[in-house]
Amino acid sequence: MSSINQYESIPNNVDLSTDKRLQRALEKWQPNFLSWWNDMGPEGFQKDQIYLRTAISADTEGWAHFDYVKMPDYRWGIFLTDPEPDRRIGFGDSYGQPVWQQVPGELRSQLKRLIVTQGDTEPASVEQQRLLGNICPSLYDLRNLFQVNVEEGRHLWAMVYLLHSYFGSDGREEAEGLLERRSGNPDKPRILGAFNEPISDWLSFYMFTYFTDRDGKYQLLSLAESSFDPLSRTCKFMLTEEAHHMFVGETGVMRVIQRACDLMKQGDDVRKLGGIDLPLLQRYLNRWYTVSLDLFGGEESSNAALYFGSGMKGRAYEKQYEDHVALDGTYAIPAPGADGVTTRDVPMRNAMNVVLRDAYSEDSQRGVDRWNKCIRENGIDFELKLPSPAFHRAIGLCAHMPFDPSGRLLNQAEFDRRKYEFLPSPEDEAYVASLMHGVYEPGKIANWIAPPTKGIKDKPFEFEYVRREAH
Amino acid sequence: METNQSHHVAAPEPIRFETDPSRYRHWKLSFDGPIATLAMDTQDDAPLRPGYILKLNSYDLGVDIELADAIQRLRFEHPEVRCLVVTSGKDRIFCAGANIPMLGSSSHAFKVNFCKYTNETRLYLEDLVASSGIPTLCAVNGICAGGGYELALACERILLVDDGNAAVSLPETPLLGVLPGTGGLTRVIDKRKIRRDRADVFSTLAEGIRGRRAEEWGLVDRVIPRSGWAEALAAEAARMAATATRRAEGLPLLLPPLGGSVESERIAHRHVTLEIDAARRVATIGMQGPSAEEPTDAAAMRERGADLWALRAFRELDDVLLHLRFNHETIGVLLLETAGEVEAVLRADRALLAAAAHGGFAAEVLGLMRRVLKRLDQTARSCFAIVKPGSCFAGSLFELALAADRSYALADPDQPLAIALSPLNDGALPMATGLSRLDARFYGEPSRAASARAHRGTWDAEQAYQAGLVTFAPDDIDWDDEVRIAIEERVSISPDALTGMEANLRWPGPETMETRIFGRLSAWQNWIFTRPNSTGERGALTLYGRPERPEFDWRRT
């Protein structure tokens, strides 16, 4: 077990105190991070006391320490899971050789790109969510939002640690770049398209944490397999935090469903009663699931083949596969056919994006099944469905083609006419926006969502998760 | 990558080079007052040959044929244009360069010809500024890799959007194991004059360089934030248009299709024919000189328009040269013949030169002749000029004989022939070196060039031989055998060695950026293309996009 040096200005379990060069680099970066947090972090709550979980060590007991803290005082630190002795490369052309403790020169720029792309999503999501505190449905939810936000901040730290430690002056420059880009700013946008759309209501926030954070989970799972050991250990630790973000998403959607079902028992028109109807929920699901699919990249990808072959990025849970070299064999990827989706076989390595994406879809389905179980148990005849991977795509073989959610290819005119059967309409969005009002009284909750079945760390729902500064 | 099968296995339909804007599939040519915009927007599923998709604005020969056509038409058909903006019609993607699966699945000969053609087209873009006075502005609005950046380099000025993502790069060496062979390496140091140590860094950095650093290093002229992009681009284009030196007298002139009879083995245009003798591996280009009625005053010449002999004949010559290059790879010897009145050529030349002094139409015709003759210089076939009675190797058509590797003139006292120079031989039609072909011919004996220019009247075969204007002047008894043996001997020699030998002998004199592109850059590229490290079974180009990774033979050569 490694312990954290609490006396350093930057909490860590990477012996930062013995590496003066790295420490100086990080100490220089830290004030810039804080000023980014103050500019772009949650707006209006920086002085409040939040009941947050802070990682104080990397083992099972230590990584979840709960206490009140002001967000700017949150101790963002650097934690890697403990090294695995004699760890070997688990896949690709160098299968079975010792993992790398330093970056191989020939893979330097690609590895840097992978880390920067992952790292960029962390501050991006904080920026996307910065106004949500003002319209939170309860203090419990507000606290969860901030928990997610500070941990995304820590994930940024984790990636910056790698950039500073292993990528020299280029890495330092990229670390600055992570603080300079801004979600939605046309002049310095975040790298991935989906991270430039604001998240302006809580239904979107739950969908985002369910579907988009789950993309994060799968990217991290694949990077946790990386032959570059520091990246692998960093990502493994991040996964423990990511699980909570998806929990916020899954239970959030579940509570919206529960409330809709409760209201349906009171009357037919959920909207009249101030709830979120299930067809609208399906349209939001359609949007967020497909936007998240785009994050996996093109279906047939030479980069994916390179990442796998070179050992930079594996498959989620690589150990479960038999063939870790993956030079033989093909994988069926969805592709547009004459009037719907067909499949096409491509070499396994080139299909790695879809291999990962399919595992993601399966994982996504599990929560959807639980949502549907809840709907059924409420005696309501409605089923939420994940749309076809051909629907509403901006990237890949089906990009910009007029597929409907079932995977049928419509003509463009029909798609345009029926678009808001499939995706949130401006009216849907206006309706959801009309429901969003901040609720800050302990124990109170907005009308459109049910309270959680239990609170945080055995505390009741009524607990004062956020102590608001006198306003 | 779709498939890796060669698309040159079955006898393909011949590639044709004539097109017009109504048939473009990959470029949109639009006009806004004095600003023309050429936007690349490749149609993924419309490659020239099946077997690859043109994703991310990657180009193949079909894309470049349209580009070359558009440049030509801007010169002739759009006198109002005073600035050309080259950009992309796709969001956040400027151009990903030449299509790699296309290159990977092409024969060596096709790759070489493809690169040569694209190099010629880039030079045409530069010539648009130099000879037509139309400044070019490249608006790099997204990813700009490899051939994409080389396209940008061929423009006078490069703007790059600064959105944290758009980068310029030359990833060929680190990623594909080949060179940026469309002038990239040459223009980076010789045109943009980037420090060579930085050029070294840039050319091995697969991800390229973004934003401010791209500007600092001189890779682009200016970076512009996305929010101010449209406005800044419009202002830059307007500023360049305001300083343009374009002269457009006598324009527009629409370029109609040539419409000759085209068969694989024989093309018969109005003034130019191409005959293929596949069995002997010999092709013959016959060029008909102007008629006695060819107009000689500027107004009448303009009246004749696209039917003006000089314009039409050289467009036709261009067409048959390309047909020969791409559709008849095994032809070893190209015979150049002419027929017509020497005096008529000289009259037409003098008239054209006089009219060209005023710019506009005639100057564009002259520019076209110059480019086509350079295309002939660059054609990797052994060229013999066959000068016979009734031929008209005079002035602009004598350039064919000067471009040839050697020339044979029939010395038959019963049927005298005539060779003559015109003012067009004095530097109006320079080679890539900047020298006229006559000065290149007499590179070591400038006095002979001077006395040839001072000569009044024509030369017969024997006189031309004495003056050094032809290589051989066999008499009528020897002629048939001499010529036949010369051809048979020539086609028996290794085609690779001949290409290399000719490329070394054709351009005596100074080096220019253009000669370095075709000489140094292309030659190294063509060598690398044949090496296992790029195109072998485990080569980087072969394996790009495939699941396997390349393996190299580490011996440096």
Ligand SMILES: [Fe+2]
């Ligand atoms: Fe994260």
Ligand SMILES: [Fe+2]
């Ligand atoms: Fe997350």
